[in-house]
Amino acid sequence: MAKTAKKKSSPKPPVKPVYDLPVQVGQVVELETTGLNHDGAGVGRYEGYTLFVPGALASERVRVRIEHTKKNFGFAKLLDVVQASPFRVEPACPVFSRCGGCSLQHLAYEEQLRHKQQIVKDNLRRIGGFPVEGEGAVTVHPTIGMTDPWRYRNKAQVPIGEQEGALVGGFYAERSHQIIDIDACLIQHQANDEVVAAVKRIAARLNIQPYDEVRHTGLLRHVVAKVGARTGEVMVVLITTEDFIPQREHLIEAIRREVPAVTSIVQNVNPEKTNVIFGDKTVTLWGSDVIYDYIGPIKFAISARSFYQVNPVQTEILYNKTLEYAGATGTETIIDAYCGIGTISLFLAQKANHVYGVEIVPEAIADANRNAELNGIANVTFAVGAAEEVIPAWKEQGIRPDVIVVDPPRKGCDEALLTTILQMQPERVVYVSCNPSTLARDLKILSDLYELKEVQPVDMFPHTGHVECVILMVRRGAES
Template sequence: MAKIQAPVKKGETVHVSVADLTHEGKGVAKVDGYPLFIEGILPGETGEIEVTKLNKGYGFARLIRLEQASPERVEPPCPVYDECGGCQLQHLSYTGQMEMKYNQVRNVIDRIAKLPHVPVHPVLGMDDPWRYRNKAQVPVGLSGGRIVAGFYKKRSHEIIDMTECLIQHEESDAIIQKVKDVCAAHGVMPYDEQRHKGVLRHVMARIGYQTGEKMAVLITRTHELPNKDAIVEGIRAAIPGITSIVQNVNPDKTNVIFGSQTQTLYGENVIYDTIGGIKFAISARSFYQVNPVQTEVLYNRALEYAGLTGEETVIDAYCGIGTISLFLAQKAKQVYGVEIVPQAIEDAKQNAELNGITNAYFEAGKAEEVIPAWFKQGIKPDVIVVDPPRKGCDEALLDTILKMKPKKVVYVSCNPGTLARDLRVLEDGGYKTREVQPVDMFPQTVHVEAVAVLELI
C-alpha cells in the first residue's frame, strides 16, 4: 500500500486558519496546500488542531483550541449540541448559515453545471429558524436502569436522553416525554438492539402545524403491547386533546424504523394539516414535508416558475403524497403524478378527493417507466416538475424529458450537487436554465433545497 504523502502526521498538532466550509459544515484549512476538514470551526477563524486521519488527497482533524473567533460565531442554545448529530450549524449565526448555503448552491452551479452566468438568488430563509419540524421520531433505550428517549450521539448508537429539541415543535417534545413516562410506569421494556429483546423501539410525534392536531406513534418489536388499555388512557390523560394514538409493529432485526403493520389504538388513523390552503391527510407512515412553513415558500416558487395559465398539461415526477401536484392542479388544466411508493399514491388520491380536485391523476411506478408509457398514450406535457431523492433524477427519466420536449422543466432539489449534474444534462439536451432559487427548509443543519426553472430553446 502506497504511503500517504502529506505535510502533517497523524497525532500532530498544528495552528491553522480556516478559509471555507464543506457542504457538511466542516471547516477547511490547508497546510502546504493539503486540505484538512475540521468540525466546529468557521471561516475566518484560527485555532490549534490535532490531525486525526490522513487520506491521499485530504485529511481530518479535531479542534483543540479556538484562537480567533469569527464575528459569525454564536453560542449554540442547545445543551446537547456538541454530542448530538441532529444539527451541524448552531454555532454559526443564521446570516452565516444563509451565506454558506448560498455559496454551496452557487459553487456547484458554477463548477458542476458549468453555468456561471445563471442567476442564483439569495436563500429564502425563515423569520424564526427554530421549532419548525412537525415530525419527531426518536429511539428508546435503557440507560442506568431507566428508560431514555432521544437522538443518537454522533457516530454511535448511544442514546442521548433529551427533554427538548430546539428544532422540533414544542408539542412533539411533550408527546415523546409523556409517552416514554407512561410506558415506563406500565412496565413496557425498551428495545435492546444487541439482544433483540424488549418492546418499545421508537416513539414518533406528528403535529398538524396549522390545525394543531396531534398524533403519537409507538413503534414496537412485538404485536403485544403490555397493559395496552392503561397505556392509551395514560397517554390521553397526559396529552389533552390528542387526536390519534397508533402502534406500528416492527419485529425485524434492522435499523429501519417502521414495520409493515400499523393499528390505531385511539382516535383517527390520520391527522390533517394544510399548506397553502390545501388540506392533507397524514398517516403514521405518510411522507409529508417536515417544515410546512418553508414548504409553502418552496412550492409557491415552483408554481411561479411553472407559469401556468390554466391550459397546461403538467407531469409531476416523484410526486409523493401529491403535495406539489395539488398545488399545480389549482392552476393547470391537467396534472399527472407518478411515485414509486404505492401507499404514497393512495395518499395522493385521497388528498385530491379531500380537496375536491378532479384534474389530478396519480399512478404508482418508476417515473422513468410510467412517463414514457404516458407519452406513448399521447400525453404531451407542457411542463414537467421533478422533485427527486438526494441521488437526483434517474438517467432514463432525463432521457425521457429530452424526448418529450416540454416547454418548461421545474426542478425541485434537496441536493445541490445532483441538481447541478442534472442541469448540465438538460442543458446539453437543448434546455436553458433561467434561474435558481435556494430555500432553507432545515435551519441549523447543512441541508439546503433549491428550485430551478429551465426552458426549451
C-alpha cells in the first residue's frame, strides 16, 4: 500500500519577545531626570524603567512622549520642561532644536565641563574598575575648557541637497539624513560659513545640480571648507559624483571673487552610493594643494583629506599636556602609534632624542614627512603600517622606547597593540583618547603592568557631548 506523503508544515514566524513594560509607545508621562548620558540626553526613570530624553537636563521635571522601547530602557521626546534645571540656558543658535550638530547648547558652559569630567570618571569606574572617589582614587582633573567656546571649528563638512526645488546645504537633523539648511553655524570659524554660503549661491546661479542620495542623481554632494586659524588661508573642497563640472571656470572665478581669502580650490570625486564623504580621486582646480596652519611653534601642511584637529586652541593645550606627561628631557626614545600627519610626533620631537611615528594610512605618512621637512625637524622617523606589526619590527632592530604615545580612533587601540606595549614595557604610556569608554577598556588591560597616574579631560568640542582626554600611565617600579 502506497504511503501518503506527509504535508510539510510552513515554518512558524519567530515569536517576538513580549516585555511587561510600564510604558507604551505614544504614551505621555511626567518624570524627573537624574543625569545626562554620554550623548547629552537626559536620563530618568518612570516606575523604575529608564528613559533617555534628548533636550532634558539633570534634575528637571519633564513631560515626555514615549518614542521607542526596549527591554531595559526606552527613548522619549521632550514635550515640556515642568521644572527647569538652574543650569538651563537659552541656546544661542536659532536652529539648535532641529540641527543634530550640538547637543548641549542649552546647558551652561561651566556645567558642560563638569558633566564631561563626570562622564570620564563614570567610564573609568564602570568599565575600567578604577577608583575615582575617596582614598587611593585616580586623579581626574577638571575639564580644561575654552575662554570663548564659540567659532572654534576650522573645518566644515556640509552635505548639499535639494528641497522644494531649491539647493540647500547645512547639517543633518539628529538621527536622520534630513538636511537643515543653515547659513551660519556658531561653532564654525566664520570663514567656513562664508565658503559654504558662497558655494551654495554660486552653484544655484550656475545651475549645478545638488546630489539626491535616494535616487543617486545630481553632481554636488558636499562642500568641505578648511581654514588655517593662524594663517587665515582657506581651502574649498567640492565633493562631486563625477569628474565633469559644468561651467567649471566660471565656478572657480566666482569662488575666488566671493571668498577673497581662498588659496586652494580642490575637487574630490565620489561616484559611489555611500555615506562616506570622500572618494579616491582628488584634483586641485586652482591654487595650492594644501593650506598651512600652526599648533604652537609647529607648522603643518593640510591637504584636502588630511586629518587635522578641528579646534586649534584646545589642540595646543592637549599636545602640551601630552608632552608634559611624556616627561621628555632630551634623551628619550618615543614611539607615537597612530601618528597621523605627525602632529603629536613633531610636538614630542621638540624635547625628545628621537621619535618614531607609525600610521596605517600612506597619505598621512607622506604628509608627516612633509611636515617634518617643513619645520626642519630631523629627529623623527615615520613608517607606514599597522602599529602592532611595525613596533615589534622596530624592537627587533634594537629600538627600545622609553615612552609610547597612542592616539587611536574612537574604537580604541587594537588588542594586538596593547599586547605589544605590555611586551615592550616602556617606562611611560601616554594615551590620548576621544572616547572615554574605549579608553577605560584599554587602560584596564594595561593596568596589569602600569599604574594609572592621572587623567586630564580637555573640551575639544564645546556644546557637544564629546570629550577628549590625555592620560599618564607609569610602569610599576619604574619611578616613585
